[in-house]
Amino acid sequence: MTIGIGLLGLGTVGAGVAAILSAPAGRHPLVDQLRLQRVAVRDLSRPRPLELDPALLTTDPEAVVQDPAVDIVVEVMGGLEPARSLILSAIAAGKSVVTANKAVIARHGQEIAAAAAARGVYVLIEAAVGGGIPIIEPLKQSLGANRIQRVSGIINGTTNYILTRMADEGALYGTVLADAQALGYAEADPAADVEGGDAADKIAILAGLAYGGGVERSAIPTEGISGLQARDVSYADQLGFRVKLLAVAQSEGTDPDGTEQLDVRVHPTLVPKDHPLAGVNGVNNAILVEGDPVGRVMFYGPGAGAGPTASAVVADILNIAGIRQVGGPSAGLDPLLAAGSWRRCRLVDPAVTRHRNYLRLQTTDQAGVIGRIGSCFGQEEVSIQSIVQFQASGGEAEIVVITHEVQEARFRAALTAIAALPDVKAVAACLRTL
Numbered sequence: 001m002t003i004g005i006g007l008l009g010l011g012t013v014g015a016g017v018a019a020i021l022s023a024p025a026g027r028h029p030l031v032d033q034l035r036l037q038r039v040a041v042r043d044l045s046r047p048r049p050l051e052l053d054p055a056l057l058t059t060d061p062e063a064v065v066q067d068p069a070v071d072i073v074v075e076v077m078g079g080l081e082p083a084r085s086l087i088l089s090a091i092a093a094g095k096s097v098v099t100a101n102k103a104v105i106a107r108h109g110q111e112i113a114a115a116a117a118a119r120g121v122y123v124l125i126e127a128a129v130g131g132g133i134p135i136i137e138p139l140k141q142s143l144g145a146n147r148i149q150r151v152s153g154i155i156n157g158t159t160n161y162i163l164t165r166m167a168d169e170g171a172l173y174g175t176v177l178a179d180a181q182a183l184g185y186a187e188a189d190p191a192a193d194v195e196g197g198d199a200a201d202k203i204a205i206l207a208g209l210a211y212g213g214g215v216e217r218s219a220i221p222t223e224g225i226s227g228l229q230a231r232d233v234s235y236a237d238q239l240g241f242r243v244k245l246l247a248v249a250q251s252e253g254t255d256p257d258g259t260e261q262l263d264v265r266v267h268p269t270l271v272p273k274d275h276p277l278a279g280v281n282g283v284n285n286a287i288l289v290e291g292d293p294v295g296r297v298m299f300y301g302p303g304a305g306a307g308p309t310a311s312a313v314v315a316d317i318l319n320i321a322g323i324r325q326v327g328g329p330s331a332g333l334d335p336l337l338a339a340g341s342w343r344r345c346r347l348v349d350p351a352v353t354r355h356r357n358y359l360r361l362q363t364t365d366q367a368g369v370i371g372r373i374g375s376c377f378g379q380e381e382v383s384i385q386s387i388v389q390f391q392a393s394g395g396e397a398e399i400v401v402i403t404h405e406v407q408e409a410r411f412r413a414a415l416t417a418i419a420a421l422p423d424v425k426a427v428a429a430c431l432r433t434l
């Protein structure tokens with residue numbers, strides 16, 4: 001029995017999927033039963049890396065969705081629309097969907113999941129987070145016995161590639177970003193990568209799976225790496241840290257009505273060099289899942305690019321193909337694979353969350369400055385782990401402070417008082433520290 005695949009998009013990921021389907025030898029035997037039936041692209045004249053029958057290509061994605069020879073729709077075109085409408089249209093036509101589109105799932109995942117459940121089809125999203133790393137299915141299935149305390153990690157390949165090359169080679173931000181685009185790692189609009197939005201989409205998805213309920217994507221505090229200065233990467237290195245763009249979702253307890261309270265955020269973070277995430281370099285991603293009773297599990301591997309992402313897409317296609325082989329979901333959907341919501345979640349007020357911080361101040365180079373800064377912290381009961389003066393010249397100094405863990409509101413109050421000191425010329429950088 002062959003299974004017809006309709007591909008929406010033949011860019012980095014779509015071409016990777018087509019390459020796997022066209023070379024089944026040595027892979028799972030089910031791959032040989034998958035047939036690429038139609039492929040939607042935007043521009044028919046664009047040269048393609050693969051030799052495909054031109055008759056398969058169309059600029060009408062709805063025609064792919066509605067083609068009777070297409071059993072499974074694979075959405076790898078990106079963007080919110082028409083991707084969302086096409087996914088819903090495929091579901092309405094009774095077709096299961098595989099998508100790598102985290103932007104759509106983070107914003108419209110609940111609507112899509114409800115439509116899929118009502119129609120009795122699957123929407124699988126392994127490729128949406130972590131590229132080639134299996135993390136969606138492990139969270140849905142293999143770790144289902146756990147109470148999840150924290151999911152954290154590096155989940156954007158482009159920014160990790162940029163940060164690694166900045167730290168290791170002193171490479172310029174703009175040059176390395178262009179390389180990441182050429183390698184197919186970056187989003188169509190790379191602002192999604194460097195401003196942290198892509199990582200926020202992904203952590204929203206992981207939080208939804210880990211805690212069993214959707215979180216408001218637009219409310220996730222998000223900071224990217226576009227404002228990060230090479231000087232802070234260098235100071236961090238001298239102090240024993242690597243700077244990484246981390247995404248975190250952690251449980252902060254439950255409301256009396258059972259609603260899970262979550263601290264979910266994305267920001268550049270100083271990671272101690274002996275921490276497992278500090279050694280995750282280049283396009284690699286890593287996700288730490290901490291749960292009871294499993295303890296801490298780490299998932300590591302290539303987080304972007306054609307091959308790794310296509311590996312995850314085809315794994316989802318195979319999951320659906322396998323179910324079709326044993327008669328389809330006529331007896332109802334597997335609740336673990338379909339992964340519906342089972343409780344309410346809400347984001348906590350960021351002001352009450354607790355973190356360690358890195359702060360760089362430009363100050364006058366005079367006796368007593370460090371003491372006055374210390375007093376501002378002391379008044380807000382912010383405990384300082386270290387305070388170091390770098391590069392004193394021309395009557396100015398750079399002072400770098402690392403705090404112990406402190407409530408965000410108290411740290412911000414101390415910072416306001418510090419910024420108002422006559423000795424302080426600028427609060428030049430403020431980052432989180434693990």
Ligand code: NAP
Pocket residue numbers: 008009010011012013014040041042043044046059060061075076077078079082100101102103127128131184185186187188303304305306309
């Ligand atoms: P891409 O290289 O820009 O490819 C997009 C493809 O979709 C192109 O073939 C484009 O056609 C086609 N397309 C776009 N809009 C269309 C429309 N309205 N009608 C018909 N075709 C349309 O993007 P990508 O990097 O493969 O990413 C695709 C999706 O996978 C995105 O959601 C992305 O976030 C996700 N993803 C990407 C990676 C990665 O490493 N790149 C990893 C994980 C997930 P043309 O070729 O004619 O322009």
Ligand code: HSE
Pocket residue numbers: 128129130131155156157158159185186187193198303304305
């Ligand atoms: N642009 C994304 C990244 C692709 O760099 O991680 C993988 O989701």
